[in-house]
Amino acid sequence: MQWDGISEFVYVAENESFTRASKKMAISTAQVSRQVSALEKRLNIKLFYRTTRKVSLTEEGRVFYQHCRSVLDGLDAAEHAITNLHSKPQGKIKLTAPVTYGEQQVLPLVNNFISQYSDIEVSAYLSNRNIDLVDEGYDLAIRLGKLSDSTMMAKKLGKRTSYVCASPRYLEKHGVPHALSELSQHSCLLGTLDYWHFSELEREKSIRVSGRLRYNSGFSLTDAALKGLGIVQLPDYYVEQHIKNGELISLLDSYRAPDEGIWAVYPQNRHLSPKIRLLVDYLAEKLR
Template sequence: MQWDGISEFVYVAENESFTQASKKMAISTAHVSRQISALEKRLNIKLFYRTTRKVSLTEEGRVFYQHCRAVLDGLDEAERAITNLQSKPQGKIKLTAPVTYGEQQILPLVNNFMQQYSAIEVTAFLSNQQMDLVEGGYDLAIRLGKLSDSSMMARKLGKRTNYVCASPSYLHKHGIPHSLSELNSHNCLLGTRDYWHFTEQGKEKNIRVTGKLRYNNGFGLVDAALKGLGIVQLPDYYVQHHLQSGELITLLDNYREPDEGIWAIYPENRHLSPKIRLLVDYLAEQLA
């Protein structure tokens, strides 16, 4: 459908004057006249009776006016709806995050966020696989560590620290390692990788570690460390509480790798709507 001339037609019909219509639209009378003439030619009907003193609708013009008025009213309503969405955030947000970090950090914060913005609906899918945001229809993803996908926009929300730690009972029995090489003589509690990350003299260093226990679950590794079974390297959200209580003790702090970023990412070609921007701002404030 071509929209040219529709607004001019409605203004002329309601004001019964080309001159008054042009004044209210802040355009020239000649422009209004040209648009109406082009519209009549396109529709192949006469919309107005024109005299030197008055402009009035033809029968066809009255029918056309009723439909055009409804269309313009609908456009006005659509514009108001968008304005309301921007002034009062509402609608749906679909996000994804890693399982453990999502459970412990992101979902509780999302719940707090929704207490403030009850008109927003959130669907969260937790997975340790990096989901395809575009294919999955995700508005937002939370990623940890180094980012590899340059096609996405990213905002840093906070940081995480990886700690090497053990229980006092283990250290009392097996001693405290003071260098990276001493890890060879300790039982290291392994996750999904055989290497632990450190920094030595300003350079990244990966150290191969061995041990009698391997889990693909961080909570299982924490429990093993608490029970004195060995030394573990895990992010702060697994061990922070136990470090504060003294149940675990940090080791090799001088070799600790730099903190890793916590990121909110979203597709580069997707407009960051007010509701999503509001959530990202809230997460950044809470995780900073």
């Protein structure tokens, strides 16, 4: 089989645009279009639906894309395996992570990592925005919870547990809730959402809560809980140590929501170079 047009076809499929594909490949749009048209003619198959606003894969195109993507990934992996066989990891890594989790968990580990590899440079941008890795040129993202973007590859690094908890002082004054329905009788410390997640009879359930305080800061909510201002639901890295030393009491444990995943996410059309694979494996080991 001839290889002409395969790369152009894959780039168009992944970018849903001949123009964007040409920019990524650093060739003209006309050349991309010619190569794809020649490929369609050679296969005698229509690979794309084309309109003035959108380019999308046909059913045959989707099947062909999956096979072509696997072949190109295999070639890319083979090239990297040979060129990096005797070389040590080096170069730049551009990554992003959620603000608090990045500050508290990810970047301290990255600091430990780069202390072991003097030829690796890391640029990190912490944001709670769901950054487009391809468009903004990121190699890697650390994401929490359910993943929504199926065009990305992902490796699970670990998990996080959410706790509902309050201080002994608050519970002595207001009582201990033993059922989800009792939360309406308590002052709940709110983040950005009006509801908390639970599991009841093996089904996920959301409960609307209310209270006097609403902060978009987990640290501030933890401080409020420690000072007896209400009940809070937060991930383990905010409250677990306080629960262990008795400053906070874990509540409604039988209703605790399922653990959420911690993920390393990267573009599926980008082979993991040795430096990025090393970092991902390192984070997986430490965050497990």
